[in-house]
Amino acid sequence: MPPSAEVAAARAKLAARFDAVRTGGKGTARRTKLTKHASTGADDKQLQAQLKRLGVNSIPGIEEVNMFQEDGSVLHFSAPKVQASVAANTYVIQGHGETKGLEELLPGIINQLGPDNLANLKRIAESFSASQSASAGKADEADDIPDIGENFEEVSKQ
16 A cells, blocks of 8 residues: 555655765664763853952852851851952852751851841741740650659569
């Protein structure tokens, strides 16, 4: 059964389309598409060139950087490389950043908290007090256990 006119036209169109990708004659493999590998080294060089043009200076002795986000989480950099250009109002922080909860970094960052983080601090304090009262309720249940005394064997024989 011969193919319909539509199928024959579609096959001819495909054959014409893929005819140019063969490296040899009919029956040879199609050429493989070469993938371009993007190197990040060039990006780093361009970034450093732009920073040098802005006139950033390295700031030594910074142990950690904390960036407080709107949702209450903190972007925490430990031992970052910090560069600044006060004239351009530009600060560059390089290093491994981790997203942490505010309660994970307490009490070390209390002096870094501003008025905008006060609501988050109140929420943490309320959850802490609720957990303390819940654990105190469990301690009251433990008080219902009678005291055995000092000699366990006498009590077990009774």
